[in-house]
Amino acid sequence: MLYKDVITTLENHGCKFIEKVDYFADVPDMYSLFFELEKYCLIIDYNICKITNPIFNYAEYTNKQNEYMFKYNQCYRFYVENDEDLDIAIVTFKTLISTDNEIDIN
Amino acid sequence: MERNLSHPDNTLLEDYFEKCFVEVYGSDGLKYLEKEYHLQDIFGNNILVDYVVETKDKKYAIEENGVNYHHPQLVGVERYKQQLIKQKSLVKYNFVIFRWSTEHLLFKEKMCDDLKLFLGDKDRFIDKTDIKVSRGFKLYEHLEVTLLDIKKAREEGNNSFLVVLPTVSGKSKIIEEDIKENLFIKS
Numbered sequence: 001m002l003y004k005d006v007i008t009t010l011e012n013h014g015c016k017f018i019e020k021v022d023y024f025a026d027v028p029d030m031y032s033l034f035f036e037l038e039k040y041c042l043i044i045d046y047n048i049c050k051i052t053n054p055i056f057n058y059a060e061y062t063n064k065q066n067e068y069m070f071k072y073n074q075c076y077r078f079y080v081e082n083d084e085d086l087d088i089a090i091v092t093f094k095t096l097i098s099t100d101n102e103i104d105i106n
Numbered sequence: 107m108e109r110n111l112s113h114p115d116n117t118l119l120e121d122y123f124e125k126c127f128v129e130v131y132g133s134d135g136l137k138y139l140e141k142e143y144h145l146q147d148i149f150g151n152n153i154l155v156d157y158v159v160e161t162k163d164k165k166y167a168i169e170e171n172g173v174n175y176h177h178p179q180l181v182g183v184e185r186y187k188q189q190l191i192k193q194k195s196l197v198k199y200n201f202v203i204f205r206w207s208t209e210h211l212l213f214k215e216k217m218c219d220d221l222k223l224f225l226g227d228k229d230r231f232i233d234k235t236d237i238k239v240s241r242g243f244k245l246y247e248h249l250e251v252t253l254l255d256i257k258k259a260r261e262e263g264n265n266s267f268l269v270v271l272p273t274v275s276g277k278s279k280i281i282e283e284d285i286k287e288n289l290f291i292k293s
Contacts, residue, residue: 024256058173
């Protein structure tokens, strides 16, 4: 999927695009997209399990996620490889945030 | 018995993390960490969080992630999706999750800066005393005797000690208990 198509799809669901993270300059079909919806953050990982040599820097991955966790507190992350995965991610994300505060393990 | 009460030996990553935590929050800082926190994910499967820190209004889940077991490209799609289910579950349960990689933990200064920034001041933390003070095991007799000898020698004015014991007989434990007695309790 082209990242612009993912962005358009998410924007059509009310999400605001924040940034795109590329893992390698020469591997365009492997990226993470960061969105905001109300107080929530949504991260879409596209194809980031794809094998490359070398592999991407995991510290940068955790560092970026920590920044978003700190800023938004509630940050949902999904892995997608195709349209169907993206549809499932959107439905799951909306379900998770629509039932917010219904689950409290305390 | 809970695992955190019967599992006194840290992994290397746990050790790095706890050292940074003590560096930032003081010698008694570990009382704010709840180690190996058990809960169920949104599908009812058991999950374990490396550490939890709680304040009156927030819960922080802390994971120290070895690259080989967590990197998306190394673990593959299915295991990465499992990681994300765990993460989504924690977010759903109102945890704020911070992950630190092996590489991150090795850079103590950066790690300490992250802790200060992300977790804030310890005045907000809730005391979780089970990690250090209440470990449910008893010292072997030879360790107690050695510690008593050290204590007696210290009272007589000695400040350096040599303990000779076989391998894996508890020399590190003697140091740990001695530090606990003379540093944590008196501080």
